[in-house]
Amino acid sequence: VMIAFSRMRKIIEIDIDNQRVVVEPYITANELTTLLSKDGFFYAPDPASYVVSSIGGNxxxxxxxxxxxxxxxxxxxxxxxxxxxxxxxxLEIGGKALDTPGYDLVGLMVGSEGTLGIITKATLRILRRPPGTAAILAVFNSVLDASNTVSEVIAKGLTPAAIEFMDQLAIIAVESGVKACGLPKDAAAILLFEVEGYEDELEAQGREIIEICQKNHARSVEMAKDPIGIAKLMAGRKAAFGSMGNLAPAFVVDDGTIPRSKLPEMMLKIKKISEESGLMIANVFHAGEGNLHPLILYNPRGEGEAEKALEVGLEILKMCLDVGGTITGEHGVGVEKKELMPIQFSGEELRIMAAIKKIFDPLGLCNPGKIIPEKFFVQ
Known part of the structure; x- marks a missing residue:
């Protein structure tokens, strides 16, 4: 049985005074933020698919x-x-209060991938738009220098709104198609920063980030504070996933999270597995929180290439675990990563998860076969 939510797209309530909204699950984050923008507010979570992905799915x-x-x-x-x-x-769980006493049932549902119940309404926190925004594009001849820059920016106590990373293969993909925006194909990596605040805050934080980039041997650094300039600097990142077709007819998107300090090591590991497997791997990711999105390129018409790409994806996620990370940052576990759950979690932890699933869904009707391997369910 498949349940479609396509008609559940109402915004039930907008409470600007208390910075809350109540929505049905099929509205997108982009639609919600567009509606809120006239009052100077926005909904903060913005996955790359925010234009089309639903609040319920998020x-x-x-x-x-x-x-x-x-x-x-x-x-x-x-x-x-x-x-x-x-x-x-x-069930009506949580509410408009920022925190409620007792067990965090809302937190239990968020990220449960539809395995515990069906979300039909959500109360969300909204935020006031920052007074100003600036973007910084830094170009590096070394992945190590770019990775060290990320670690130093965070260690300095700076709080950029975003730090995005693209490696050379991702840059070449963008610059090989109709979305080309002038990124240097010979660069090993680029970093894109966003900073927010009042004019003096933008200047101060931007200046510190630029100095750290230059200290770590950035070959060029550019800053923009006007909407057109910001859009120009960010254009490559927005086009990255869609540009992979310039290099290969298909790709697997991986999703793991690692400690930021392990970025240089992880980039070397990914390069090595790319060479060993014979598959190109582009790296485009949220560097600020170490959320990796390796794009494993393959030809679906090549014998065994799709299977090999999936195997390489699992190997990269095992590497994430080896350096103290996790097998998913935001894409979930589903079926694909289920076999890795016993590597990340103990048997006792997985039996507890299975017991929680049984409490909410004793007959196993909701999105069956996902997240938890069957052997951890007590019959």
């Missing part, structure tokens, strides 16, 4: 996005939920 996967280094992920903005259980019972 809640199910605890989506992040470019700006989660400053604003957090979806769970930090969901205050209440209406959930329909497989039994037909309707």
């Amino acid at each position: 809640i199910a996967h605890n989506a992040g996005g470019n700006h989660c280094i400053k604003y957090g992920v979806t769970t930090n903005h969901v205050l209440g939920l209406e959930v329909v259980l497989p039994s037909g019972e309707v």
Whole structure:
């Protein structure tokens, strides 16, 4: 049975005074923010697919996005939920208050990938738009220098709204198609920063970030504070995923998160597995929180290439675990990563998760076969 939410796209309530909205699950983050912008507010979680991805889907996967280094992920903005259980019972959990006593049932539902119940309404926190924004584009001849720049910016206590990373292969993909925007193809990596605040804050924080980039051997650094200039600097990042077709007919998008300090090591590991597998791997990711999105390129018509790409993806996620990371940052576990759950979690932890699933869904009707391997369910 497949349940479609396409008609559940109402905004039920907008409470500007208390910075809350109540929405149905099919509205997109982009639609919500567009509506709120006339009052000077926005909904912070912004995954790359925010133009088309639904609020319900973002809640199910605890989506992040470019700006989660400053604003957090979806769970930090969901205050209440209406959930329909497989039994037909309707639960109202959480509410408009920032925090409620007792167990965090809202937090339990966020990121549960539809395995515990069906979300039919959400109460969300909204934020006032910052007074100003600036973007910084730094070009590097070394992935190590770019990675060290990220670590130093964070260690300095700076709080950019976003830090995005693109490696050379991602740059070549963008510059090889109709979305070309003038990025240097010979660069090893670029970093894109966004900073927010009043004019003096933009200047002060921007100046510090530029100095750190230059200290780490950036070959060029450019800053823009006007909307057209910002859009120009960010154009390559926005076009990255869609430009992969310039290099290969298909790709697998991976999603793991690692400690920021492990970025240089992880980039070397990914380069090595690319060479060993014979598959090109482009790297485009949210560097500020170490949320990697390796893009494993392959030809679906090549014998065994699709299977090899999936295997390489799993190997990269195992590497994430080896350096102290996790197998997903925002794309979820589903079926693809289920076999890695016993590597990240102990058997006891997985049995507890299975027991929670049984409480909400004793017959296993909601999105069955996802997240938890069957052997951890006590019969």
